[in-house]
Amino acid sequence: MPLPLYLLAMAVFAMGTSEFMLAGLLPDIASDLDVTVGTAGLLTSAFAIGMIAGAPLMAGLARDWPGRSSLLGFILVFLAAHVVGAATSSFPVLVAxxxxxALANAGFLAVAVTTASALVPPHKKGRALAVLLSGTTVATIAGVPGGxxxxxxxxxxxxFWAVAALCLPAAIGILKGIPARPAQEDETDGPALRSELAQLRSPRLILVMVLGALVNAAxxxxxxxxxxVVTDTAGLGELWISVVLVxxxxxxxxxxxxxxxxxxxxPGVVIAAGGPLLxxxxxxxxxLAEEPVALLxxxxxxxxxxFALGSTLITRVLYEAAGAPTMAGSYATAALNVGAAVGPLIAAASRSTAAGDLGPLWVSGTLVATALLVALPLRGVIAAGRSDEVLR
Structure with missing residues (x-):
């Protein structure tokens, strides 16, 4: 895989740390800003909603801009937002x-996914996306627990200050390592924006976007x-939260x-094997959440x-949206974040039921079951990916 992919992954690491870090900070934020933990959970949904709207909007605005300039601008806005968030004492301002x-992250990720796809042969989109998403997964291993x-x-x-600091080396890496215009961006005869948006009428594309959203919501x-769950249900100390996140x-x-x-x-193998297990x-x-060993x-x-199932479905989005080369990344990003917005909202509501802290876990099971019920009669469509057509 080309070196620029790993530089993009470094930036995704910084942004992924921010996106996921609230999982370990919600109780502290809620106490400091005098809101409930459920209300503080809206910070996650606000971020995801911003990414849903921002992905197609930012990708559409930046489709004619040089890739490096777009990526650099987005990450600098992201940095500034965290500086303000670290300094505020107002919950509404923090939400803002x-x-x-989220808008900056959405724009960055939409352009980064498209850039990553342009840096590799057409039949290696899944591998390129895996490298890019490794920034997110490393964030959950190191960045989020460290945070x-x-x-x-x-x-x-x-x-929040630490995330702002992480953005600086990521910005330098983009400036030094990403070409101003990758080779495939030099083409001037690409489809018009209206033509790319028309891809959203494809039932196959809508299907994999819906499935990706459901799995990510779970x-x-x-x-x-x-x-x-770690501190109250399993009875472990606060530092064990970091262990669980790792x-x-x-x-x-x-x-x-x-x-x-x-x-x-x-893709059909991953979905058929991973879906029921999930x-x-x-x-x-x-x-089994009360048993620490089982929990871990x-x-x-x-x-x-x-992540195996989710990344596979999002890769299918890229293949099904092959006719939208500058917007495909935004469709994948939007699908991911529809799930990231809806999931915590439903989970927050479930905490006020008899299930209590375990409510979100039952919600996740229900969402995965819904995805499998949708996918089952259409499994042939999901398995017959565009990569097969490329490889023939």
Missing amino acids: TRAVA SVLGTLLGWRAT TFASFTFLAP LFGAGSFAGVTSAGRLSDQR LIGWPALAV ILVFVQGALS
């Missing part, structure tokens, strides 16, 4: 900074509210890495299965 950061420890020791604001529903991140890295090759050529895993975690094992397994 998350929305601005959780930093937040525990120095307060949640220190974590992932974020539980991931956002893991901290109370395990989830390690699982997600293993999942996205192992699915990288299969998502190009054998469905079983969330209720099992809810039932299942968190790793669910991280691996969630």
Whole structure:
């Protein structure tokens, strides 16, 4: 894989740390800003909603800009939003900074996905996406748990400052390592924006976007509210939150890495094998959450299965949107973040039911079941990926 892919992954690491770090900071933020933990969970949804709207909007605005300039501008706006967020004492202002950061993140990721696809041969999109997403999974292994420890020791604001600092080397890497215009961006006869938007009328594209959104909703529903499960249900100390986040991140890295090759050529295998296991895993975690050993094992397994399945479905979005070369990344980003917005909202509501802290885990199982019910009668469509057509 080309070196620029890894430079993009470094920037995604910084942004992924920010996106996921709230899972370990919600109780501290809620206490400091005098809101409930459920209300603080809206920060995750605000970020995701900003990315849903921002992905196509920013990609559309930046489609004629040089890739390097777009990526650099987005990451600098992202940095500024975290500086303001670290300094504010107002919850509404913090929500606003998350929305601005989300717009910048959405634009960056949409352009980065398109850039990554342009840097490799057409039949290696899945592997390129796996490298790019490895920035996110490494963030869950190192960045997010590190942020959780930093937040525990120095307060949640220190974590926001740390993310702002992470953006600086990422920006330098983009400036030095990403070509101003990758080779495929030099083409001037690409499809018009209207033609690219028309791809959204494709039933196959809509199907894989819906499935990707459902699986990601399941992932974020539980991931956002893991901290109370660790401390209240399992009875572990606050520092164990970081351990659990590391395990989830390690699982997600293993999942996205192992699915990288299969998502190009054998997506049906990943979905058929991983889907039922993921469905079983969330209720099992809810039932066994009081047992620390079972909790630690299942968190790793669910991280691996969630990201293997999710990254495979998002790779299918890129193949199905091949006729939208500058907008495909935004469609994939939007699908991911529809799930990231909806999942925590449903999970937050479930915490006020009899299920309590375990409600989000049951919500995740329900969302995966819904995805499998949708996918089952259409499994032939999902398995017959565009990569097969390229490889013939």
